Amino acid sequence: MTALLDVSGVSRSFRGLRAVNEVSFAVAPGEIVAVIGPNGAGKTTLFNLIAGALTPDDGAIRFDGRDIAGLRADRRCRLGVARTFQLVRPFAGLTVEDNAIVGALARTPDVAAARREALAALDRLGLADRRGLLASQLTLPDRKRLEMARALATGPRLLLLDEAMAGLRPTEIDGMVSVLARLNRETGLTIVLIEHVMRAVMALAQRIVVLHHGEKIAEGTPADISRDPVVIRSYFGEAAA
Amino acid sequence: MTDWAGRMAGDAPPRALPLLAALLAALLVLPAIVDSYVLSIAILVLYFAYVGQAWNIMMGFAGQLSLGHSLYVGLGAYASAVLFVHHGVAPWIGAFAAIGAAIAAAAIIGALAFRFGIAGVYFALLTIAFAEFTRIGFDHFPWIGGSGGLFLPVARHGESEFWMLRGPPVMFYYVILSMAAMAFAMCRLLMVGRIGYYWRALREDEDAARALGIDIFRYKMLAILISSAMTAPAGVFFAFYYNTLFPEQIFSMLRSIELILGPIIGGLGTLFGPILGAFVLTVLAEVLNEVLAALGWEIPGARQVFYGLCLLVVVMYLPEGIWPALARRLGLERRR
């Protein structure tokens, strides 16, 4: 099966700092892949490169067989790449419903149809009863949910989630895990998630990519990764310390 | 047609429609019940409601601060007046040239600013610069009167008065009333359509908007083009109502500021804000004038100081503007 997302030899530097260094990995349609690594490993930068917020210095990014590395973020969204931001960025002055409608309008110019899509997405994330509130009135966990609902409303084929669970309580994490698992099962949505919450990673990911200092140091199933000595030293070791 | 009407009504609060109808009815019969002085003030109010609505598209909807909208008023005024004075072209035809001139200027400003990511204060400065350059250019352009001004002949023969916009104030009143009503309807349509959602999204957060599939450059361009095209007919009206044009006046920064006060005080990004703001500012300033005249005081700049005070009060006590607060009082909040 051809990959939905194929990242090959992608690099990006900031003033000499190699934030992402020749990273390659592929994601098959319908797969859930986790990207883990210590703070500053380059995870968010990698997402920015895939979603189009940044352009790579080097390497190719193929989505559904097409090279998208040169496309603007909005074009990539319309092709089916949606992302959430690690630091949530809701449209604060818009209602929860209008936030989601903006997302849904990526698929249809018809506002009434977009509203239906938006409500379905809000419903999935359990935000339907808060749709009339301003986004600025939401709690942080709800803002994270809104961020996801809005991305989901764009009708993506690939969803990039940047630490969607951070700051959630354990029960909320379990809730989010089941939402994502259901989404993946029911719609075949492909998901790549950056996550520090190992409980969520182990529950969701079929495969894990480990970044460290901008480089991919390991890749494999959750079972492989949790036994990998390199990973344990560079990542779990630090986290446990 | 029903689809259009449905979209217009859309999610409007149920009490808004009768209220709007009552307001329109009152405005329609107004000339029959007021004297010429009140009528002249009503014309001013509607004029500012109209340009305020046009400017609100840029700032209120799309979040782009233009401090140079006098440029589009002036270009519209001069384009239609020159065609009329030199070629006898009716203003209804001249309006197309007016809109074309404004759109051309807006396209240059927009392409420059939005392509190169000039935003916020720098964008505002750029809009001022263009208006100022144009003012100086027009000052030195004798064919259109230069700094000495351009004057429209007051009466012409052979053509219907309405077609040439030569007539009594009551005619101008109905013209500007129609313009304001159309601007309101158009803004409402824009606001409830995809474009309105996209404008508000990019106003709130450009990066997030881009991630949701919005072509930022395109939607900012649409904002400045539509706003300028809507502003130009105000210039046509101005030219034919006042019959005299001076670059010094029409392109002046003061004019740009004057036309943004209404929407700011009334409520940025709302449909009623520009109307309410125009009403409050114009009427209160007129009352102030009367009071000062009655007292026999002659205070240069009193109007500007008064505008400043209004702005101060609103910014301090009603930072969203008067309309959102009033709407809550009247139970006219958008359904949530």
Ligand SMILES: Nc1ncnc2c1ncn2[C@@H]1O[C@H](COP(=O)(O)OP(=O)(O)OP(=O)(O)O)[C@@H](O)[C@H]1O
């Ligand atoms: N726009 C930028 N300009 C300069 N440096 C940047 C920029 N974005 C990221 N960096 C740097 O690149 C490195 C990788 O950052 P990145 O945000 O990708 O890490 P991360 O893995 O997402 O970390 P975290 O777990 O803390 O979110 C860091 O050293 C960061 O300071």
Ligand SMILES: [Mg+2]
């Ligand atoms: Mg990060």
